[in-house]
Amino acid sequence: MIKDNQKVLNRIHVLMDALLVAGAYILAWYLKFDWLATEEDLLKGSLTQKEYFSLLYFITPGYVIIYYFCNLYISKRYSSVEREIFNIIKANVFGIGLVIIAMFMRKELDFSREMLFFFYLICTGGTILERQFIRKVLRTIRRKGYNIKHVLLVGYSRAAESYIDRILENPQWGYVVCGILDDHIPAGTLYRGVKVLGRIANLEVVLPENKLDEIGISLSLQDYDRLEELVRQCEKAGVHTKFIPDYNSVISSNPYIEDLTGLSVVNIRYVPLTNTMNRLIKRIIDLIGSIVLIILFSPIMLLSAILIKLTDGGKVIYSQERVGLHNRNFRMYKFRTMREQKEEEEKDGWTTKNDPRITGIGKFLRKTSIDELPQLFNVLVGQMSLVGPRPERPQFVEKFREEIPGYMIKHQVRPGMTGWAQIKGFRGDTSIRRRIECDLYYIENWTLMLDIRILFLTLFKGFINKNAY
Secondary structure, eight states, X not given: OHHHHHHHHHHHHHHHHHHHHHHHHHHHHHIIIIISOOHHHHHHOOSOHHHHHHTHHHHHHHHHHHHHHTTOSSGGGGGOHHHHHHHHHHHHHHHHHHHHHHHHHTTOTTSOHHHHHHHHHHHHHHHHHHHHHHHHHHHHHHHTTTTOEEEEEESOSHHHHHHHHHHHHOGGGOEEEEEEEOSSSOTTOEETTEEEEEOGGGHHHHHHHOOOSEEXXXXXXXXXXXXXXXXXXXXXXXXXXXEOOSOTTTSOSSOEEEEETTEEEEESSOOGGGSHHHHHHHHHHHHHHHHHHHHHHHHHHHHHHHHHHHHHOSOSEEEEEEEOGGGOEEEEEEEOOBOOOOHHHHTTOOOOTTOTTBOHHHHHHHHTTGGGTTHHHHHHTTXXXXXXXXXXXXXXXXXXXXXXXXXXXXXXXXXXXXOXXXXXXXXXXXXXXXXXXXXXXXXXXXXXXXXXXXXXXXXXXXXXXXXXX
16 A cells, blocks of 8 residues: 555656656746846847747656656655755756756757756755655645554564554654554553554454554564465455565565466565676676776876885785685785785784784775775676675685675675775774675665766775775
8 A cells, every 4th residue: 555655646746846847947948038138148049939948848758767767756765855855956967967968969059058057956946845845745634634544463573563663754654553463462562652452363353343444464473374364354354454574584675576477486685686687787887997997097006016016025916815706716806015925824814903914005005995906807807896795705705604694695796896885984894794784785776876876986985994904
């Protein structure tokens, strides 16, 4: 039902956004060429009003599509007003940028840039106000008791608690959890104001009263043998029934279901990069990006090699065995930043702050991440990607695979030079659990835009980092 309500709301949003974009564009034209127009503007303007307004056939649907790709039509945006505003600003910057590029490619020199600036301000501000207005209207309607859905949960579990948490955090959905029925938790027990009303057998008394809009079956794993019986009982009473599974610790938040001629198969974890087209796109970007960056950073890499040779002697490039895609080992390249040592010494542990093995020039190379630049050649040959989970040494992989749930999932994608964990500050001697959480988020939510965002943020957060020893 939440999903159905969201679809209706999305359609309203699309219509309102289309009208708002068109209105903002028309208002910007009148602002520039009518209300604030000077004689010079009128003389300079070679494009007619009709020519300007004909672009609305492209700009209006174009902006709606951009809003879609900037996550303005998914329910997640409701979790944060700040995130929604950020996405609106991002979408409008991207949209106005595409319009300017299109004008440049068409050599449309007479198109007013000032009008586009007015359009950007009006459209951005108007969309923000529109979304806040919709929020306020929805909350006002809910507060007055209209269109409220009353839900009874059957089964006290972690899933029941999580469901209650989300309902309370999103009052605009218009759901109220009336109570919980469970055979293991005493009646009267409260969770965030929601009371355990009695045993599951009481459902036989509750259902005929027909006062509930929905039943949420949130049984704990130990009671799943009762699932079929409860579904049949609820549907026999004609009450809308939903299943809230209690296996989030096993299955990710966004699994996907395959239909094998009527048999539903739940994939435990959705990994977008298992898709052939996604892998191909990412590989093309890696190839082009690594070649461009090798050319761009070649003077810095050459200078680094010379400094290492002059100050410390010995090898310039250091290679170390790491675990990559599909658990296959490969040699990862770096500029040597430590004194040369035996292989047994290297296995001692992490590099720590003020590590005595680090050379003078090595400290600078590590702090600025210049020592990582030779990995561009790993990217070029397909052992690594520009963006992905950082690869680890085999001995640590063996250690962490037993200690950290989900650790080995990171090897379902190519390891990267930079990643979501790195821009969040989890590099060097930091929490490996938090790092893996970031890696799993990246793996399950990969998009080309996320890669671009990570690469962009690496310029500001990834190169110089206090945890890079």
